[in-house]
Amino acid sequence: MSSTDNGVAVRARGLVKTYGSTRALDGVDLEIRTGQVLGLLGPNGAGKTTAVRILTTLLTPDSGDAEVAGHNVLTEPDAVRRSIGLSGQYAAVDEHLTGFENLYLVGRLYGRRRAAARERARELLDRFQLAEAADRPAKGYSGGMRRRLDLAGALVAEPSVVVLDEPTTGLDPRGRIEMWEVIGELVATGATVLLTTQYLEEADQLADSIVVIDRGRVIARGTADELKARIGGERLELVVAIPEELPVAVRVLNEVGVGEATVDEHTRKADVLVDTGPKALVEVLRRLDAQDVTVQDVGLRRPSLDDVFLSLTGHSTGEEVAR
Numbered sequence: 001m002s003s004t005d006n007g008v009a010v011r012a013r014g015l016v017k018t019y020g021s022t023r024a025l026d027g028v029d030l031e032i033r034t035g036q037v038l039g040l041l042g043p044n045g046a047g048k049t050t051a052v053r054i055l056t057t058l059l060t061p062d063s064g065d066a067e068v069a070g071h072n073v074l075t076e077p078d079a080v081r082r083s084i085g086l087s088g089q090y091a092a093v094d095e096h097l098t099g100f101e102n103l104y105l106v107g108r109l110y111g112r113r114r115a116a117a118r119e120r121a122r123e124l125l126d127r128f129q130l131a132e133a134a135d136r137p138a139k140g141y142s143g144g145m146r147r148r149l150d151l152a153g154a155l156v157a158e159p160s161v162v163v164l165d166e167p168t169t170g171l172d173p174r175g176r177i178e179m180w181e182v183i184g185e186l187v188a189t190g191a192t193v194l195l196t197t198q199y200l201e202e203a204d205q206l207a208d209s210i211v212v213i214d215r216g217r218v219i220a221r222g223t224a225d226e227l228k229a230r231i232g233g234e235r236l237e238l239v240v241a242i243p244e245e246l247p248v249a250v251r252v253l254n255e256v257g258v259g260e261a262t263v264d265e266h267t268r269k270a271d272v273l274v275d276t277g278p279k280a281l282v283e284v285l286r287r288l289d290a291q292d293v294t295v296q297d298v299g300l301r302r303p304s305l306d307d308v309f310l311s312l313t314g315h316s317t318g319e320e321v322a323r
């Protein structure tokens with residue numbers, strides 16, 4: 001039975017890949033249901049790109065197995081390649097060709113006839129808001145435009161599975177939001193997507209489910225809400241009026257909260273995990289008022305994926321993983 005027969009578009013079992021003494025993947029299991037987005041989340045060097053290269057037939061695992069769109073990556077690599085679209089960390093466009101020429105060339109390489117390749121190229125240029133720049137050389141495109149063109153190239157063959165390896169790397173905030181919108185439109189069409197990212201907000205925004213990988217191993221999996229629930233409680237955050245009041249506020253937070261408060265002296269801000277929500281907020285304010293501490297801002301927020309990742313790994317996604 002192929003993996004797509006039971007609603008699973010991508011399945012990997014026990015993937016292992018080593019480079020010398022470095023174990024890039026150490027028994028990774030993945031599963032993506034048809035029409036959903038899996039966010040593969042982890043810091044630089046965690047093994048995300050190695051997993052992607054195996055699933056897209058660019059690397060052979062030392063052990064383990066995988067199926068993509070019902071085809072085995074080891075025994076049916078050509079069928080896998082016909083079923084997927086890949087957009088890597090860096091836009092793979094020919095800067096000397098126009099946007100139209102880039103997409104037309106991809107269409108011809110996939111075996112489309114000239115008229116069909118032209119039609120598909122124009123269709124994708126419209127879809128990705130590149131029609132006005134279609135006949136300009138890609139070297140004059142902004143970073144965000146190049147990324148959109150690269151993603152359009154990955155969709156020329158209308159693949160059932162799309163692999164996006166850190167698609168917003170190097171983009172400014174505006175370009176990142178634009179790319180999120182494009183990916184959202186892609187998902188709305190029913191595509192199955194594997195999204196690797198080190199941006200926690202990106203996984204939260206786009207993924208139906210998340211797998212957290214660190215040092216080549218899966219350390220957690222679930223929806224964003226499920227992962228956040230593993231920490232429990234909420235974070236109580238406050239800002240005091242003057243720096244001299246911050247130590248008092250931190251002491252009160254430590255008394256009421258769970259664990260040690262974190263402090264940002266520059267912004268006069270402190271926060272702590274609490275397990276009683278509004279009751280903890282009221283108690284903190286009562287104690288601070290009794291000690292004449294002026295609170296400029298205060299609130300409760302749910303744990304973020306940043307909190308989850310730090311609690312799971314002890315480091316942030318922006319840190320390079322030491323092996």
